[in-house]
Amino acid sequence: MAHVCILSSVHIALDNRVFFREAQSLVRLGHQVTLIAKHDREEIRDGVRIVPLPSVSIWRRWLVWSKLFRLARRTRADLYLFHDPELLAVTPWLRWSTRKPTVYDVHEVYPDFIRIKDHIPGIVRVPFAWVFEWLEPLLARLQSGLLFADNQIAHRFRRLGCPKSTLFNFPASDFVSKAAGASRSHSQRPLEVVYVGGIERNRGAVLMIEAFHRVLQAIPDARLKLVGNIAPDNLRGDIERAIDKFGVRDKVKLTGRIPFDQIGCFLSDARVGWVAWQPLPKNQKNIPTKLFEYMSYGAAIVSSRLDSTQPFVLEGENGLLVDATDPQAHANAIIELLSNPQRSDAMGRRGQELVKERWNWSEMEARLGHFVDVILQSSERIDDLTEPRSHGDA
Numbered sequence: 428m429a430h431v432c433i434l435s436s437v438h439i440a441l442d443n444r445v446f447f448r449e450a451q452s453l454v455r456l457g458h459q460v461t462l463i464a465k466h467d468r469e470e471i472r473d474g475v476r477i478v479p480l481p482s483v484s485i486w487r488r489w490l491v492w493s494k495l496f497r498l499a500r501r502t503r504a505d506l507y508l509f510h511d512p513e514l515l516a517v518t519p520w521l522r523w524s525t526r527k528p529t530v531y532d533v534h535e536v537y538p539d540f541i542r543i544k545d546h547i548p549g550i551v552r553v554p555f556a557w558v559f560e561w562l563e564p565l566l567a568r569l570q571s572g573l574l575f576a577d578n579q580i581a582h583r584f585r586r587l588g589c590p591k592s593t594l595f596n597f598p599a600s601d602f603v604s605k606a607a608g609a610s611r612s613h614s615q616r617p618l619e620v621v622y623v624g625g626i627e628r629n630r631g632a633v634l635m636i637e638a639f640h641r642v643l644q645a646i647p648d649a650r651l652k653l654v655g656n657i658a659p660d661n662l663r664g665d666i667e668r669a670i671d672k673f674g675v676r677d678k679v680k681l682t683g684r685i686p687f688d689q690i691g692c693f694l695s696d697a698r699v700g701w702v703a704w705q706p707l708p709k710n711q712k713n714i715p716t717k718l719f720e721y722m723s724y725g726a727a728i729v730s731s732r733l734d735s736t737q738p739f740v741l742e743g744e745n746g747l748l749v750d751a752t753d754p755q756a757h758a759n760a761i762i763e764l765l766s767n768p769q770r771s772d773a774m775g776r777r778g779q780e781l782v783k784e785r786w787n788w789s790e791m792e793a794r795l796g797h798f799v800d801v802i803l804q805s806s807e808r809i810d811d812l813t814e815p816r817s818h819g820d821a
Contacts, residue, residue, distance in 0.1 A: 428457040429803055432504035433464070434518075436488050436495055437511040440466035440477045443687050443716065444534065444576070444596055445510055450475045451599070452792040458799070461502045463495055492517050500525060506802060508574075512537050512559070515566035528571030528806040532594075533580050537563060539709035543629045545659040572802045574795075579712035579735075590805065592798040596716040598723050599788040606723035607779060609695045613727075613772035618649045618765050621697035621726070623690055624717045626657045626666075626681075629710060631703030631731070633669050634754050638703070640673035641758035646765050649678065654693050656684040694724035698771050699764050702730040706751045711735055719786050722778030727771040729760040739786065745778035 431453050438445050440462055453460045454474040466479035478498055480491050496517055499507060507529045509518055518529040538560040542552050564584060567573060572590040575581040581593050598606075620639070626632050632653075639651045657663045663681075670676055685693070694700070700721025704710040711734045718739050721728055728746025730736045740746045747764070749756040764771040 428459065429505040429799065430459040430461070430502065431506050431508060431799065432499055432502045433460065433462045434495060434499055434507060434509040434514060435464040435511055436480060436491050436514060438464055440464040440479070441472075441686060441688075442510075444532075446472075446475065447602075447687055448594070448596065448599060448788055448791070449508070449532070449795060452788070452795050453799070455792070456796045456799075461504065463498050463502075488513065496521060506530065506799065506806070508532060510534065512563060515563065515569075519566075519569045522569070522571070528802050530572045530574060530802060531567055531570045532574040532576075533567075533584070534576050536580055536583065536709060536712050539707070539712065543707055543709055545628065545662070571806065572798065574798065577712070577714050577735075590798065590801050592794050594791045594795055595714070595786075596719070597786045597788045597791055598719045598782060602720075603723045603779075603782050603787050606691060606694070606720075606725070607783070609691055610725040610775075610779070611695070613698050613725075613768040613775060616696055616698050618646060619652065619697050620649065620699040620701055620729075620761055620765070621652045621654060621693050621721075622701045622703070622717075623654045623693065623720060624715070626653055626655050626662070628662060628665075629705050629707050631705055631751070632657070632662060633665055634705075634752075634757070635701065635703050636666060636669040636673060636675065636679065638754035638757040638761070639679065640675055641755060642761050642765070643675060643678055645758075645762045649761075649765055651675075651679045652682060652693055652697075653679065654682045654685050654690060657681070690720065691724065694720060694726060697721070697724065697726045698768070698775075699761055700724075700726035700728050700746075701757075701761070702728065702736060703757060704731050704733060704736075704751065706731070706733060714739065719782055722775075722782045722786070725772075725775035725779050727764050727774035728778065729757060729764065731757075741777075741781075743774075745774050745781060 433450055450460050450462050451473055461476045463478045465482045466477050469479055470477050499521055510532045522529045538556040541556040573584055575593045576596055578593055642649050670679055702715050714735045728740050730740045730748055731751030732748040740748050742748055747760040749760050
């Protein structure tokens with residue numbers, strides 16, 4: 428089997444997709460895996476060798492590229508799989524110097540992503556997004572293959588002729604099994620609503636506080652947990668002001684970033700899993716992976732009605748869809764489910780059936796294995812053609 432080196436200067440080493448899906452899958456498939464990413468120490472975890480990179484601000488990340496390049500070369504890997512668009516500037520040199528294939532895993536429709544990022548000054552977002560929309564496919568042509576997190580992302584690269592595959596961020600089978608074992612009926616759960624993931628303006632951070640205030644008017648014992656990192660930093664102030672304005676200080680808990688392998692502690696108590704993403708182009712295209720995590724733990728879903736959520740939230744079966752921008756609509760759906768534990772419990776069980784039967788990582792792991800085989804075989808053919816011929820060859 429091959430030695431695969433996974434690279435990221437942006438993601439933490441224990442990122443859901445990077446580590447818990449792809450790196451662990453590659454180990455299960457028999458490959459040797461080295462992961463170079465942000466981490467606090469070098470270690471071997473679940474068969475994956477983690478080589479740490481320092482965590483630096485977005486404006487200083489270019490300083491770690493040369494270190495990442497050197498560390499990657501030292502691995503002498505057979506294939507390099509990277510997860511960040513900024514590394515499109517580094518990997519052509521890595522491919523040239525090692526003569527090994529490089530694969531770009533595209534997580535987002537990045538031009539849309541850039542347009543809504545608060546840490547990028549507003550005056551440059553649109554021109555930066557326009558330049559990236561033109562530049563990303565151009566640099567992607569220099570890679571040996573491409574992976575995508577959903578079909579909307581894949582559509583942008585449809586004209587490129589290299590090997591491609593879509594790996595949806597469905598939960599791993601062991602995550603689904605562990606979640607099922609930890610599940611309880613909704614009548615045994617507290618009156619809890621949970622949101623898991625990055626907490627941002629475009630994801631309805633402040634709207635959730637207003638909507639939950641309306642929930643509390645009908646169900647005073649309800650609780651809301653917002654589990655994830657708040658970005659940018661100044662958003663925390665807006666959230667805190669909204670909490671004080673609506674008088675929900677003792678009803679809302681902000682946990683900060685929680686390691687992925689600990690989120691079950693929060694999901695196992697939740698009757699409702701919430702997605703309040705707003706109807707921006709990026710959110711219409713990218714699938715919220717938290718939907719599948721909620722379903723795994725048997726939480727009924729309340730979600731904004733978006734192009735990205737409608738295929739997975741089956742109205743009345745595993746959750747309810749509401750107008751994304753209407754806090755009262757979100758509140759009404761949550762009130763309905765918290766007030767009817769039998770109905771929410773039935774939705775939670777249906778969600779568990781769906782992730783067990785259809786929306787889990789098992790098929791994606793098989794796709795990843797096949798994709799890696801194709802890339803390595805293509806690389807071998809290229810190497811054969813570039814080896815010097817003997818004098819007896821025609």
